[in-house]
Amino acid sequence: MTTLLGTVVGVDAAAKRVLLEGGDAISYDTLVLATGARHAYFGHDEWEPFAPGLKTLEDATTIRRRILLGFEQAERETDPEKRRALMTLVIIGGGPTGVELAGTIAELAHDTLKGEFRNIDTRDARVVLVEAGERLLPVSSRNSPPTRRMRCNGWA
Ligand SMILES: Cc1cc2nc3c(=O)[nH]c(=O)nc-3n(C[C@H](O)[C@H](O)[C@H](O)COP(=O)(O)OP(=O)(O)OC[C@H]3O[C@@H](n4cnc5c(N)ncnc54)[C@H](O)[C@@H]3O)c2cc1C
Known part of the structure; x- marks a missing residue:
């Protein structure tokens, strides 16, 4: 060869x-x-600037940089609503990549970055995983946790 x-x-x-x-x-x-394959936006290519895919090391470092910069912005933000928004991370897709990424971001916020900021507690970060199907990890397990439907006033 x-x-x-x-x-x-x-x-x-x-x-x-x-x-x-x-x-x-x-x-x-x-x-x-x-x-190989690129990530798909299912007809919504306009989402790409806001939600980078995760296929390459460059994608991964871009996502990490955005997360860290979000916490840095939150550190300087005095408006509680804006600060909460900056500390809310949304992952679309509850397949293996989305589930692993959600876990890694939670670990980053709860353990790795804990105590690194003065004005914010990174453990207050919200990690939201959005999945269109009835269950997470649909291709991997029939026993995976069911997703919760969002009502207009909160989670069902
Ligand atoms: C975040 C993430 C986590 C994953 N975790 C797992 C896991 O835990 N277990 C698992 O089994 N799978 C996992 N996968 C899936 C796995 O990586 C893919 O299924 C696998 O890499 C697909 O292999 P492939 O050879 O088809 O494509 P790729 O691995 O993407 O290889 C394609 C290659 O082609 C090269 N190439 C592209 N265009 C050209 C060109 N024009 N000229 C020359 N070369 C070119 C690229 O540089 C690349 O090296 C994961 C994927 C991601 C994104």
Whole structure:
């Protein structure tokens, strides 16, 4: 097997050639495309600037930076409502990634950052996991906890 560092920019199926960035091409007999998947917004691409996906290390550091900057803003915020909003973190999707991320953020707020701020207590942060289905981890377990429906005045 040969492993090459390169970015595929196209496939010439008629000539059976894979086209690489920079102009090189590689001939093939059988081609397998395994370039992974991007996150989807289910027809709401306008959400992307507010809710980054989590597929790469860069995505992960972006999310961590936003969370930490949110706490820094909350530290300086004097309006209790705005401070509460800054300390509320919403994760959309109760699959494995969403559940793991919710747990990690709760751990960050409750343990890692505890005592790091003067004006806020990061343990007051609210982590809200929003799942459209009846249960969390729908593909992993039939015994996963049921989701709660939100009423206009709170949680059912
Ligand atoms: C946060 C998170 C947690 C996860 N946790 C688990 C877990 O605990 N257990 C589990 O089983 N699965 C887990 N998964 C899922 C798992 O990572 C994926 O199912 C798996 O990586 C898919 O493998 P793949 O080879 O199809 O794609 P990928 O792993 O995405 O690999 C695709 C590769 O193609 C390369 N590529 C893309 N475009 C080009 C191009 N044009 N030219 C050249 N190269 C290109 C990319 O750089 C990448 O290296 C997790 C996923 C995420 C996002």
